[in-house]
Amino acid sequence: MPCIQSFTNRLFVSGHPGLGTDEEGIFVYRAKVTVCVRSLPDVGDEFxxxxxxxxxxxxAVDMRRFNDLPGSSHGPFLRLSDCSGWLFERKDMRVIMEEVLTETGLWAxxxxSEGAGLTxxxxxxxxxxxxxxxxxxxPHNFVIWADVKLECGGETFVHVQGTKGWLYATSSGQQILVEVEPASLEQEISFPSTESTTKVVLGFKDAVRELAKEHGYTEVHFCETGAVVSFFKGANVHTDFAYTDTSIRVYYTTGTVVxxxxxxxxxxxxxxxxxxxxxDLAGIFADPSPPDMSRSQDAPEKIDREIVKSEETAMRAALVDVESHISRLMEQRAELLQGIQGFEYKRESRLQQALLVASAAEASAKVALERAQELDWRRAAQHKSAEFARAEALQLKRMREGNKCFFFGSQSHNVGQNFSxxxxxxxxxxxxxxxxYDNGDLFYTAGLTPSVHDRxxxxxxxxxxxxxxxxxxSGGRFFIRHADGTVEYNGGVDEFDEAIKGVAGxxxxxxxxxxxxxxxSYFVLEKGGTSRWRDL
Structure with missing residues (x-):
């Protein structure tokens, strides 16, 4: 069985042979160099x-997997929080990803952002x-709660509590997220009433201590996180029962007494x-005997005894009491959300319907315009010289082949500016x-292999x-066909050279x-339609 240890904002789980310990939590890393995402926690190119x-x-990373393989210089491996793959801190002892310090807490x-909101x-x-x-x-004016805050390079990002998502605080010099005091957002929550008219809540903590002191009890434990205070009294006599030791635990936010x-x-x-x-507490400190026990020492009734299983048992029992309140609140929350979602669904349905109508009208107009333009171009080409006709045909060909590109990669801004x-x-x-380009001109970015660049x-x-x-x-492989029909190539393997030479002679x-x-691996397509390939 894996061994699990809880820490603030992270969880350690051991038991992966060769890969050591997993550390789960919310981490942020910055790439020192451009790195390719892997499908598995491994540095191999095959992944x-x-x-x-x-x-x-x-x-954002939600798990770090440490590498305990003897002699390995790779890792730790980093699982992206959107489950899109793995990265690694080091490869061959070279730092690839460096952790960025974050602050953990709770902010509102x-x-x-009027109009568009924040996605x-x-x-x-x-x-x-x-x-x-x-x-x-x-949407604009919506209040979000963040549990992790990050400041890097003059930018502030926050992790939205209860999600796996992030928001940025500024855009184009505008403050998109404005921090507010949580106290200004708090609302009093009313719980259903019980037979006890006055609960032992946080404000009564000192009163509980005074009661214990009046009845001769000594405080032996206090835990603010668990909202519990414990008292002890030894070798005392209560009514008809003589107890050598008496311990009383008071959970002062729920009114549970053990x-x-x-x-x-x-x-x-x-x-x-x-x-x-x-x-109730005053009576318990005076006489902690259970209500169903006999007060006669001569004819005691059989009591239902339980083994004391440490403080965890008592805390779990108190948790049941807390969760009952949470369940009622969650039911109310679900009802409110259902009502809100009903309004949102109606509003989105009307918006989608309007967008569909507008999109259909725009598409119809675009098709009609394109057909009219193509017809006009064809008619005009019949009355122009061969040179102008070729130019018009070329323009039509460009339009059909496409005149825009959506580029995702290195140096995308530079590439986008030079595309036409x-x-x-x-x-x-x-x-x-x-x-x-169609006139023979070339454009290329940095990073060309020397073999291609020199040619x-x-x-x-x-x-x-x-x-x-x-x-x-990759690996310096290339194929170049020049306008005079000559070719230059390097396929990395002899089979590629044989495939090129064997193309219709x-x-x-x-x-x-x-x-x-x-x-x-390669794929070669002949002008006649025949193809050759390997290791695809």
């Missing part, structure tokens, strides 16, 4: 997923592609009384991106035609090439 965490990006914030993120970030699913939006009696003949017994007031409808080829590998520079510095098609893969007949995650 890579199609998602990178960029340098300096913050992520009011949302200050919950899976990680401490502003990124709109990392929203929780299903989407959770907190008496532990040690009788010379009958042994130890433990008894519970619920919802006691100060009058003139791009005829896109190649990506690791952190590098390359565009070929492109050599072509650009000569009178030879430049590349018309490029494919790139002419490598220029290669239509498309793709490289897989494995260093030996």
């Amino acid at each position: 890579r997923l199609h998602r990178d965490v960029a340098e300096h990006e913050l992520v 914030f009011r949302v200050n 919950l993120r899976r990680h401490p970030t502003h990124r709109a592609d990392l929203l929780v699913h299903p989407e959770k939006v907190y 008496t532990i009696l040690d009788h010379p003949q009958q042994g130890k017994s433990q008894h519970f009384r619920w919802n006691c007031n100060l009058g 409808d003139r791009v005829t080829c896109i190649a990506m590998a690791d952190v590098a991106t390359l565009f070929i 492109l520079r050599r072509r650009l510095g000569s009178n030879e035609p430049g590349p018309s098609y490029v494919a790139m893969g 002419d490598a220029s007949n290669v239509a498309k090439v793709a490289f897989g995650q494995e260093s030996s």
Whole structure:
């Protein structure tokens, strides 16, 4: 059985062979370098997923798995709190992810975002592609409670209590979350009345101590977290029963009283009384005997004795009393939420219906406009010269192939600025991106492998035609077809070279090439439709 130990805001669970101890909680890490997320707690490339965490990006982690394998220099492994995969603090002793200090407590914030509100993120970030699913939006003036606060790089993020989501406190210089005093939000909660008119609540703690002192009891234990105070009195006589030891525990927020009696003949017994007031307590301190016991020493009745199982038993009994109140409150909360959700459902239904109508009208108008434009372009092309006709045809071709891209990767801002409808080829590998335009111009980011970079520079510095098609893969693999039909390539394995040479006797007949995650994997498509592949 795993051994479980509770700590503040975290939980340790041991018992994983070779991987040591798991530490659960709420942690935040920042990437020292761009790192690929793994599907399992392992640094191997075979476990890579199609998602990178960029340098300096913050992520939330709910488990740290420590590596106890002898001689290993990897780990601890970090499980992302949105269950999207694993990262690691170190790989070959190199620091990949560093922990960011957070503050644990309880804070109340009011949302200050008119109109759009504030949407919950899976990680401490502003990124709109990392929203929780299903989407959770907190409207303007809504009060949220946070249990973890993080300040990093001039930004403040908070973890919303009871969720796995995060919110940011500022946006474009505006304070989106405004901290408020919890005391200003507190409301008095009324519990159902009981036969006891005065509960032993927090304010009566000192009165309980005075009663115990008046009856000769000594305070032996006090726990503010458990809201319990314990008293002891030894070698005393109560009515007709002689007890060598008497212990009384008072849970002063619930009115639960536990008496532990040690009788010379009958042994130890433990008894519970619920919802006691100060009058009840005065009687118990005067005579702790259970109400159902006989006061005659000559003919004692048989009592129901229980083994004293330490303070945990008494605390669990008090927990039942507390949970009964919680259950009633939860029922009231469920009824209120059901009513609120009914209003929200009606409002969202009307909004969705209006959006569907507007979307259908917009789509119909767009289709009609596109058909009219295409018809106009075709008619105009018949009256223009061949040069203008080719230009118009090219424009139509660009429109059909698409003139926009949604790019998620390294240097996305730079890539997005250089993309246009003139791009005829896109190649990506690791952190590098390359565009070929329809006029032969090139655009590429930092990170190209030296083999590709040198070949492109050599072509650009000569009178030879430049590349018309490029494919790139990890490990320096590439395939380049130039406008004159010549090809250059490095597939990493001999089988790739044989596949290229075997394409209809002419490598220029290669239509498309793709490289897989494995260093030996590839896919080759001929212009005639025939394909060759390995290790896919």
